[in-house]
Amino acid sequence: MQIERNFTQFVVFAEDTVLTALSKITANKSRLIFVVSESGILQGVLSDGDFRRWVADCSSIDLNAPVTQAMNPRCRTGVMGMSPAELSPLFSPQIQLIPLLDNHGRIAAVAMERARELRIAGRIIGEGAPCFTIAEIGNNHNGSLDLALQLIDAAAAAGADCAKFQMREMKNLYVNAGNSNDMASDLGTQYTLDLLERFQLSDDDLFRCFDYTARKGMVPMCTPWDVSSLAKLNHWGMEAFKVASADFTNPALLSAIAATGKPLICSTGMATELEITSGIRHLRNLGAPFALLHCNSTYPTPYKDVNLRYLARLRELSGAPVGYSGHERGIEVPIAAVALGAAVVEKHITLDPTMEGNDHKVSLLPAEFQRMVEAIRAVEDSMGSDAERAISQGELMNREILAKSLVAACAIPRGTVIEPTMVRVQSPGQGLQPYRLGDLLGKALSCDKRAGDFFFESDLGDGGVRARQYQFRNPFGVPVRYHDLALFSQASNLDLVEIHLSYKDLEIPIETAVPSPVPLGLVVHAPELFAGDHTLDLCSPEASYREHSIQELQRVINIARQLKERFTCPNDVLLVTNVGGFSAHHHLRHDERDTMLNALVDSLAQLSSDGVEIIPQTMPPFPWHFGGQRFHNLFVDPDFIESFCVEHGYRVCLDASHSKLACNHLGQSFHGFLERILPLTAHLHLADARGVDGEGLQIDEGDIDWPMLFAMLQRYAPQASFIPEIWQGHKNQGEGAWRALERLETHDRASAGSRPTVEGAAATNPTIPTSVGA
Known part of the structure; x- marks a missing residue:
């Protein structure tokens, strides 16, 4: 209890x-x-x-x-x-x-009756919450306030949640009043007392350390070794107390700490299971909020004595949060403890392991502590839950490429009942999975199939969504490739198309790709991947790589300029591009990001873009690059986007899905993002988003408030154009794109009040404003 x-x-x-x-x-x-x-x-x-x-x-x-x-x-x-x-x-x-x-x-x-979590200084400690990482400074300051403050700085820089110290009243704590010169003491006691006598901080210095810890954004904590120290710490305002292993079998001190009403984090080293259960019973009888740390009190602890599996037993015995306090070498054991459910991890930190004192020898250097915290966070991200397994966005992308589908083995007229001989299994995985064959057989097709066409979910039901006439207040279109340009451009009352180029498309003559003029506006989307596995990056620190990116983007600009002549483009054609600025392992610091920015500005200055307006796309924090995830650093947060556009005279393509993910990751308001970036927007990609990396979702299957977005679009960017950028929205004759337009139309209408529908009626294309490039 x-x-x-x-x-x-x-x-x-x-x-x-x-x-x-x-x-x-x-x-x-x-x-x-x-x-x-x-x-x-x-x-x-x-x-x-x-x-x-x-x-x-x-x-x-x-x-x-x-x-x-x-x-x-x-x-x-x-x-x-x-x-x-x-x-x-x-x-x-x-x-x-x-x-x-x-x-x-x-x-x-x-x-x-039973608490599975603690709350310390507003932080939740327990199952499902981030692991509470304690940097145990203890006496590693060696009696120096300056060194103690340096250790606090190091702990904060390493990502620790808490910096912990110890306080003793030596004259009350030891039978010999803490006299290291007592000849009756054994060697171990003499050694320990000698260190404590010389390396204690004064009470005032400890209080300065606590204040400084709080200013650095960490929770200050301290172990009271006696009742008088507890009184001083409680008077200072300590929000929780650490109980040393040596005192878990000390009911009097446990009772005194519990009487403060503050949470206790108790180490259980040197205690038998009988003593541990006795301590748990005592804490429950006191009604104390507590967590228990599995611990082996040897310095350093041999790996064979760590026994991490006891964490599960400790959780069973206590019914409370459990964690791990480690004295072994290295960072591997605490990371494994988190995978086994440790809600707290405590490790010593030092600036120099060769300094005098036992604790230094089992302490982590700041860089090691930081690697441990980063690994713990990675493990937490990896743990997930025991909920029903779902396919991740990255897996979906790879399944499209690597898996197999049900495809038509021959031409099949509409109305035909599907038989086994009409279906074969082939890659890629863009249609129904092979296990759906039983669902497909016996169905009458609602549309014609050519040999090699994929079967889709809509072939099992009512035929799915098809294009119709739409009405929006902003110019709108759909994404197309060369091969489906004619089909999509004639399917609805589009104002424009956005041609998504692949690096293979760059080799196709324009007159072959677009043999006749198209009476629509045009936006062009540059490839991200080019021949030779080259991902466009105008920000690369490698001069040769960046030069190659500049050359490839110049090729795209030249093609966009040629395409412009075959569409209705009285103004510069908009060219959407992901300019680069990604990293492989983590997000970059601001100074590293500044280096990327300078490289980008230099790269853009080398491009000849007459007749073409380059509009960098807003980016997600964790982009998917051809089946794998990276970390993006530029055009993610609104501060960077706004300052870049204002200083360098650019507009952007605002990808709603990307930017919602960025706001989720940064803990910022999407409304505030739109308020700042929409006035700088020439064109939008509209798709839904969930979490921090669930991008390109169908409209209404994520977290975006679409009526709010459309209302703000009218206020801040009434001339900007948009397309639905649903992942694989082009499949099955654009079914995903048409469904997205249906839902977006509803939200646009809702944001404007009641408006007449144009479904089934011919609509006149509105005048395309200059910002569309058409």
Whole structure:
């Protein structure tokens, strides 16, 4: 059982709305919220069941109604000071939280039967939360405040969440008052006392270290070795305490720390399982919030003695978050501990492992600590969940290339019932997977198939979505390749097409690719990949690579200039390009990014672009490059995009999917991004997005607020054109693109109010503004 005195996540005020209460219920993951008056007096409780009952009884549901209308005024409560034994009968499978009231009926704490997480300085520690990494400075400052501050700087730069110290009152802690000259002490005790006598920081210096740690964005923590040290640390305002392995079998000190109401992180080195279970029982009886760290207290610990599998046993025994405090050499064991569920990792840090003191010899250098934290974060990203397996975006791309499909073995007229002899299995994997053969056989086709055509999901049902007339306030089009230009350009009332070039297309004569004039506007999309496995990168630090990229992009510019003559392009044709600026292993620092920017500006200056307007595309933080993921550094965040455009006189192609992912990654507002970048936008790619790398999704299958986007588009870029950039939207005669346009049309109409539909009627193309390049 845990008594939580920091209970703000479990309460709302009576004046708050039902919606506010539901948001808090979602955040605290406890399926209920307590309702209090302004003075903290308990008014009632709102649980999932209470909300459902309220909804069932309402004739009209108003989530902005006061929460008091939906709450249950009857709430099971306890009284502050009740023992765990007295509280235990109040819990049930349905009731996992009990508010504890003071003499005035105010909530003073919340009792939890079993807590799987801690909260320290606003950070959650537990399953599903990022591992809480502790840089144990301990006494590695060797008594120097300056060295202690350097170690704090190093811990912060390495990505630690917490910097931890130790405090002792030597005269109270040791039977000989900490006298290292006591001849009665054995050699080990004498050695330790000698170090502690010489390498202690004063209380004031420790407090300076705590303040500095907080200013560096980390949680300061300290191990109190005695009650007087605990009192000083608690008076300073320490938000949680670390309990050394040596004190996990010290009930008096555990009781004193628990009495502060602060969380405890307890190491269990040197303790038997019987002693560990006794300590757990004592902490539960105290109602203390705690986590346990598996630990072997030898310096350094032999790998054979680490026994990481005990983490699972420790979790079973405690019912609390568990972690690992390591004294072995290297960084591999803590990383493995995280893979096994460690919610906390503690490792010593030093600037010089040869300095005097045992801890230095088992400490990580700052660069090693940073590699450990980076690896821990990579492991966390890799762990995922036990939910049903889904195919990642990268896998989908590779499946399109590497897998096989069901294809027509011969020409099949519309209305024909499919038989086994009409189907064969061939690559690439752009159609139905081979295991769907049983679903396909016996179906009557809704459209003609040529030999070699793929079978699609729509062949199993009603024929899917087909092109029609659309109405938008902005000029619109679809992406095309040379081979489907004629089909797509005549299928609807498009204002333009965006020709996506491959490096093979660069070899095709224009008169062959576009044999006759096309009465539409034009946007051209440059290839990312060129012959010889060359990915375009105008920012490359390698002069020869960058020069090759400049030459290839110049070829594309020349072709765009020729294409312009075959389309309705009174102004410069827009050329969308990904200019480069990616890295293989991590995002770059700002100074490294500045080097890329300078290279880009120099590369662009070398291009001859008369008749063509180059519009760099906004990029996602984790782009997919032909089946693998990289890290993008330029045209991701709005600060860079805005400053580049203003300083160098460029406009951009705003890829909504890419930029939504960027905002998700950076924790920024997509609305704010659009407000700043839409005025600098010539053209848009519209697709949905989810998470930080789920790009190119069908409209309404991600997180983008489309009515908001269309409203802002009219306000900030009413002349900008757009295409739906749905991944593989061109397949099955553009089914994905047409479905996207249907949904986008609905959102455009919703953002403008009620508007007449033009479905089934011929529509006149609006005048193409100059920003379209047509």
